Amino acid sequence: MILITGATGHIGSAVIERLLQLTAPGQVAGLVRDEAKAAGLKAQGVQIRVGDYNDPASLDQAMQGVTKVLLVSGGGDDDGLQQHYNVVDAAKKAGVGCLAYTSRALKNPDTLVNQLMVRHFQTEDYIRASGVPYILFRNILYMDTLPQFVGPQVFEKGIRLPAGQGRVSFALRRDMGEAIANVLADSRCDNRIFTFTGDATYSFADVAVALSELSGRPVEYHAIGQEAFAARLQAQGLPVGAIQRINGFLTDIKNSQEDTISSDLSDWLGRPPTPLKKGLKTIFKL
Template sequence: MILVTGATGRLGGAVLQTLLQRTAAQHIAALVRDETKAVAWQAQGVSIRVGSYNDLASLDRAMQGVEKVLLISGGGEEDGLQQHYNVIDAANKAGVSCLAYTSRALRDPATLVNQLMVRHFQTEAYIQASGLPHIIFRNILYMDTLPLFTGPTVLETGINLPGGQGKVAYALRSEMGEAIAKVLLADTCDNRIYHFTGAEAYSFHDLAAALTELSGRQVAYTDVESSVLADRMRGRGVPEVAIERTIGFMTDIKHGQEDVVSTDLATVLGRQPTSLIEGVKQLYKL
């Protein structure tokens, strides 16, 4: 039995989709906070376990009969790190044979500006200290976030972000989910760290060129100051914590934190990950 946490999120959904294609539903369980959001999975035979990372008793119940657990990292809650620890402790208590975790592919955790990302490496350390057999998936920034970063009027206004010449080896969330599922279905749990990235790292200049090619309209990238982006976001009523994190992402991109390139994703998928030009075509509907 494989238990997928965060099962109603997009990454969890992508993992479940591939699992259902490759193994019987009776071997799959899903941890969800809201059972009504998991009706479709339940209809396909997935065992639904209701609970949350904060509810220790629910975690104990969710682990019953489970051999492998996929801990999908939580959101930005202040106690997010403790939530991760709770799942790891519950898995250890239940004697699961393998714990997998979705971490982040970043070049140097010690110099990160976006402090939210640091908890991934703290979680990794806790897993390693737990003694549990484990697998760590260090995932690059989702290509799916690009429309959020550029905004809906990018073809008219261009890309105006403080990313400098930094590059990111973007990969699609769906392909990461597919690869994670394939690894979970393998018999091995050998404490390996996978780096799931695209085959090439791209700058915002590269993104602008792809948008120009696909739309037939001239799209330029302008490297603006962080304060310009922050003021623009405040003008749209974006909360300060979200502004701070977005600036953190951009600063880390500028400093080369996200330009890690690995062949792990291509190897597990059995094909090259989706390129920037193909991904942009899908994501921007061009």
């Protein structure tokens, strides 16, 4: 039995979709907070386990009969790290034979500006210390998040971000979900680490060129300063903490934290990952 946490989320649902092609539905379980939102999964034969990262008792119950768990990293909650620890503790307590985790492909955790990302590596350390056999998926920034970075008026105002000429080996969630499922369907669990990235790196200038070609409208990228960017977000009503986090994210891109390239994703897909222009065509419906 393979349990996927965050089963109704983007990456969790992508993993389950592929697992259902590789194994019997009765061997796939999904952890959700709201069972009503998992009706579609249940209809496909996925076993639904109701639980919350903040509720250890519910996690203990959800782990019963499970041999392998994929911990999909949580959001930006202040207690997010403890939530991860709770899942690891429950897996160990239940005697789960393999614990997988969706971490991040970042070059140097010691020099990260966005401190939220550090919790991924703290979670990795906690998993290692647990003694449970593990698989770590270090995922690059999802290409699917680009609309959040470039904004809803990208075709009118272009891209204005403090990311310099930093490059990212973007990959689509669906490609990562498929590859993660392929690994999970494999019987091995020998403390392996996979670095899932695209086959090429792209700057936001490259994103602008691709959007221009796809839309037939001129899109330009302007590398602006952090202060100007923060002032713009403040004018939009974002809280200070959120502004600092977003600025940190983009500064890490500028500092080449996200430009790693690995063949792991293409190896486990059995094909090249979706390139930028093709991915943007789907994401922006162009």
